[in-house]
Amino acid sequence: MSLKKSFRPGYKFVRQSEGAELEVRNLNVHIKNNHILKNVNLVLPDKKITCIIGPSGCGKTTLLKTMNRLIDSVEGVRIDGGILLNNENIVGSGEKIINLRRKIGLVSQKPCPLPMSIFDNVAYGCRIHGIRNRRKLRMIVQYYLEAVGLWDEVSNRLNTPAARLSVGQQQRLCLARSLAVEPQFILADEATSALDPISSRNVEELFVKLKQDYSIIMVTHTLHQAKRIADHVVFMYLGEIIEAGPANEIFTNPQHQLTKEYLSGAFN
Amino acid sequence: MLSLTVLSLLILVFMAVGLYSKSADILKENSVWTLLTSSAWSPFNGQFGFWSFIVSSIYVTLLSLIIALPISLLTALFLTEKAKPWIKKAVFPVLDILAGIPSVVYGLWGILIIVPWIANSLGPHFVDYTSGYTLLAGGIVLSVMIIPLLVSLFVEIFSTVPSEIKDASASLGATPWQTSRKVVVRKALPGIIASTVLAVSKAFGETLAVLMVCGNMVEIPRSLFDSAYPLPALIANNYGEMLSLPKYESALMFAALVMFVIILIFNTVARIVLHKVEEKFTL
Ligand SMILES: Nc1ncnc2c1ncn2[C@@H]1O[C@H](COP(=O)(O)OP(=O)(O)OP(=O)(O)O)[C@@H](O)[C@H]1O
Numbered sequence: 056m057s058l059k060k061s062f063r064p065g066y067k068f069v070r071q072s073e074g075a076e077l078e079v080r081n082l083n084v085h086i087k088n089n090h091i092l093k094n095v096n097l098v099l100p101d102k103k104i105t106c107i108i109g110p111s112g113c114g115k116t117t118l119l120k121t122m123n124r125l126i127d128s129v130e131g132v133r134i135d136g137g138i139l140l141n142n143e144n145i146v147g148s149g150e151k152i153i154n155l156r157r158k159i160g161l162v163s164q165k166p167c168p169l170p171m172s173i174f175d176n177v178a179y180g181c182r183i184h185g186i187r188n189r190r191k192l193r194m195i196v197q198y199y200l201e202a203v204g205l206w207d208e209v210s211n212r213l214n215t216p217a218a219r220l221s222v223g224q225q226q227r228l229c230l231a232r233s234l235a236v237e238p239q240f241i242l243a244d245e246a247t248s249a250l251d252p253i254s255s256r257n258v259e260e261l262f263v264k265l266k267q268d269y270s271i272i273m274v275t276h277t278l279h280q281a282k283r284i285a286d287h288v289v290f291m292y293l294g295e296i297i298e299a300g301p302a303n304e305i306f307t308n309p310q311h312q313l314t315k316e317y318l319s320g321a322f323n
Numbered sequence: 324m325l326s327l328t329v330l331s332l333l334i335l336v337f338m339a340v341g342l343y344s345k346s347a348d349i350l351k352e353n354s355v356w357t358l359l360t361s362s363a364w365s366p367f368n369g370q371f372g373f374w375s376f377i378v379s380s381i382y383v384t385l386l387s388l389i390i391a392l393p394i395s396l397l398t399a400l401f402l403t404e405k406a407k408p409w410i411k412k413a414v415f416p417v418l419d420i421l422a423g424i425p426s427v428v429y430g431l432w433g434i435l436i437i438v439p440w441i442a443n444s445l446g447p448h449f450v451d452y453t454s455g456y457t458l459l460a461g462g463i464v465l466s467v468m469i470i471p472l473l474v475s476l477f478v479e480i481f482s483t484v485p486s487e488i489k490d491a492s493a494s495l496g497a498t499p500w501q502t503s504r505k506v507v508v509r510k511a512l513p514g515i516i517a518s519t520v521l522a523v524s525k526a527f528g529e530t531l532a533v534l535m536v537c538g539n540m541v542e543i544p545r546s547l548f549d550s551a552y553p554l555p556a557l558i559a560n561n562y563g564e565m566l567s568l569p570k571y572e573s574a575l576m577f578a579a580l581v582m583f584v585i586i587l588i589f590n591t592v593a594r595i596v597l598h599k600v601e602e603k604f605t606l
Pocket residue numbers: 086089091110111112113114115116117118129130164
């Protein structure tokens with residue numbers, strides 16, 4: 056895995072405002088009559104890895120989707136409260152949604168290759184954002200496929216359909232695809248769920264390297280993973296944030312009874 | 324199941340054989356090549372050149388497709404991606420009704436609306452004189468006939484594109500329009516091709532409506548404002564009427580055989596394309 060910090064291929068969308076922050080304020084999300092996120096308050100610091108943990112169905116994916124406004128396309132959704140990116144509210148602002156998604160990339164829970172070749176999958180976002188130069192695209196694609204540890208496996212079949220990759224490969228491909236548009240924040244929804252322990256470790260290492268340049272918010276069901284790489288931990292339960300704070304504090308000294316139970320594995 | 328499949332194959336073979344044996348008369352005296360490529364048409368003198376009919380058929384079908392495809396694609400995209408549910412609910416029954424209207428009604432509509440419009444409003448901008456009974460009129464009427472079919476097929480196909488794919492595209496910063504163009508249409512491409520094949524077959528074989536608006540002059544149409552005489556119109560116009568002429572029945576049977584073969588070739592080519600596309604994008 057070669058991720059040289061200084062080397063940024065075709066870096067076109069200059070990442071503005073170092074030290075950017077994503078802040079969630081009094082966020083409530085309803086879908087039809089279900090209250091899914093309940094009064095969520097959260098500060099997500101720049102250039103750190105924040106792990107969101109919590110039992111299935113507690114609203115982790117919904118929270119991520121709200122942050123890049125993918126939730127908008129859900130039928131019957133109502134969002135109250137605010138999400139501030141660099142002190143600008145991104146909820147309810149009409150046309151800025153495209154720019155927003157350039158800054159906040161979401162890697163979905165289920166790997167989802169686009170119906171095109173491996174190469175085109177990774178180049179997709181760059182092309183959308185106006186990079187046409189073939190050589191530049193090749194560089195970007197190779198760089199990010201190397202970064203996620205997929206290059207060696209696919210370099211000889213970049214023009215075959217991405218759907219033919221194994222699920223684990225697809226997951227890394229989707230990660231590479233999101234990285235390639237070079238967002239400020241990466242929302243990774245269980246990005247390693249389909250990976251074997253080794254690939255999974257590799258992606259973890261990648262995230263640790265990436266946090267030099269990106270802020271990473273990842274959902275994980277693997278507590279060990281959170282322990283290994285998280286700077287901050289957020290524990291959610293039934294749509295609420297029960298506890299959030301620096302990783303070592305949460306893991307060594309959880310305040311809330313629910314957090315204690317979850318960390319001790321009593322939920323399973 | 325198997326016996327049904329075999330049965331439908333047998334019907335196909337019987338039709339081909341039947342048409343072929345019925346056209347034997349004319350094939351005895353003319354080579355297939357002359358029949359197909361000559362445009363000399365003079366049944367009284369025993370001259371049967373089908374070229375202008377074949378060209379007319381192909382032109383009018385192509386034209387209808389050129390008009391219908393973009394409209395149907397955009398309409399279907401709008402209905403699946405953008406339209407409010409109540410619009411969808413309102414449109415589908417209308418599509419079904421449109422698809423069910425007999426073709427003679429479309430033909431009448433063409434004569435009453437399209438033909439005069441071409442003759443009086445559109446035509447004079449481009450040519451000195453046109454009767455309105457033209458290739459263009461045929462293309463327009465045919466396209467209106469296949470649009471409802473195409474739209475409902477496309478909508479069905481587009482709704483099978485998983486929302487996860489659209490979300491993934493959106494997450495990378497694509498606008499809904501970019502997502503539709505680059506992802507939805509691409510994912511649906513095999514289905515789009517298959518539906519188009521269906522529509523082409525329908526348009527190519529459609530008889531009554533084109534017969535009513537195309538003008539039916541035996542000549543190779545040189546522009547959209549010339550009249551055309553597609554194969555099915557030839558058969559329908561003349562079968563039973565001019566059979567006293569020697570060889571005429573046999574000639575019309577040959578025309579049917581030509582249509583049969585064109586559709587067969589077209590379907591085969593389309594299947595090959597479909598296979599290639601599926602291989603390239605999905606599996
Ligand atoms: N489109 C929707 N319509 C109705 N309810 C929804 C919708 N999407 C999510 N929900 C509900 O919102 C709640 C939170 O779902 P979410 O997917 O955010 O959970 P999660 O924490 O990501 O779970 P998991 O760990 O299993 O992925 C669930 O109860 C779910 O049923």
